[in-house]
Amino acid sequence: MEIYHTPVLLKEVLDLLNLKEDSIVVDATLGEGGHSVEILKRIPKGLLIGIDLDEEAIKKAEERLKEVGDNFVLVPSNFKEIRAIVLSNAQGATQILADLGVSSLQLEEAERGFSFMKEGPLDMRMCKPCTRYSAYDVVNTFSFEELRDIIYTYGEDPFAERIARKIVSERKKMPISTTLELADIVRSVYPKGYYRIHPATKTFQALRIFVNRELDNLKKFLEDAPLVLLPKGRIAIITYHSLEDRLVKKTFKENVSLKPVVKHVVKPTKEEISINRRSRSAKLRVYEEIG
Ligand SMILES: C[S@@+](CC[C@H](N)C(=O)[O-])C[C@H]1O[C@@H](n2cnc3c(N)ncnc32)[C@H](O)[C@@H]1O
Known part of the structure; x- marks a missing residue:
């Protein structure tokens, strides 16, 4: 095992x-x-x-x-x-x-959708039957204000507003369905050279905390x-x-x-x-x- x-x-x-x-x-x-x-x-x-x-x-x-x-x-x-x-x-x-x-x-299994380093569906539920929304639902259906507040409150990300705005504009073209698509969107709004950790770290943390009501x-x-x-x-x-x-x-x-x-x-x-x-x-x- x-x-x-x-x-x-x-x-x-x-x-x-x-x-x-x-x-x-x-x-x-x-x-x-x-x-x-x-x-x-x-x-x-x-x-x-x-x-x-x-x-x-x-x-x-x-x-x-x-x-x-x-x-x-x-x-x-x-x-x-x-x-x-x-x-x-x-x-x-x-x-x-x-x-x-x-x-x-949970992080290793790409299909659970927790990791911004591995391609997988945007999921992040620790327990599927006990969770109301998946990360996909949040990213693709929540309003700009809700997304901004989730990323700011649970990720403490100073670029929460920019990230939320970009998510809303990208999802108009096509639903955002995978972890790497979301990670790329977050990276694209971060100023170059600003980050010490992967720019998607805080957004992923925020979504995970929100989805699982941690x-x-x-x-x-x-x-x-x-x-x-x-x-x-x-x-x-x-x-x-x-x-x-x-x-x-x-x-x-x-x-x-x-x-x-x-x-x-x-x-x-x-x-x-x-x-x-x-x-x-x-x-x-x-x-x-x-x-
Ligand atoms: C960091 S891991 C624990 C690792 C463990 N101490 C070990 O050494 O193998 C955290 C675990 O807590 C579980 N968990 C998170 N929130 C929980 C909750 N509200 N109730 C029960 N389990 C939860 C996760 O599913 C995960 O398996």
Whole structure:
């Protein structure tokens, strides 16, 4: 079985979660199980509850986890349902992990439409049946103002207005149907030499966040996850952009039942970044339920 995703900040997560052999751990973003496989090895008398929206990811993770033990349950669901999911499997959780965003598995598969580096249909849905619009629907049917606001709000792209205008003029000629068509449109409005990262990065991030309602889901998760955390339990969140990180920091700062385990964010070492480029923007925050 081919594994695409390298778990980010793995050593730091394992150290800071303070796992015990009988821990009840929720991996709210199971993905291919990179973190969960190592967690399961450390909790032989405990329980791992793995959640992911993406059924393909769940299948892959299940294969890997079965080789380690059978003390796990996997739930194809949205992590915003964490409260109900945990309470139907245990009395609460001693550790919760969320490693947000998109996985390398999703990025690698061109037909999922997440990557501006690979030709594929404009899709970007992590879970097709639970999502109202695909990226194609947004790009081809939303108004100029809506597109501008989505790209500005969720991508924080200073050229949101130009990009939205160009999308609207191009789609009059022919629908914009592939990832590379959209990436070329975005690139064409960026001033030459302006960009350090690929000019389509922020637009793709914005569409992905909007299509999957990522910030709404995260907000609900951040409110509900501490409610199922047992006393002295820990919650670790890995974010990949400032919109997510700001939300985690603000929500948990306002939660009087949580205290930070480490004062500052934990970032990957230079060595990790050199081996796994995807880790470069990761930030880990860990909190403890004061009990
Ligand atoms: C960065 S990957 C996790 C990778 C995993 N930690 C590993 O090492 O293999 C993020 C995963 O979270 C899932 N995801 C994103 N939003 C979700 C949500 N609201 N509910 C459940 N899963 C979600 C994605 O489908 C993806 O598989």
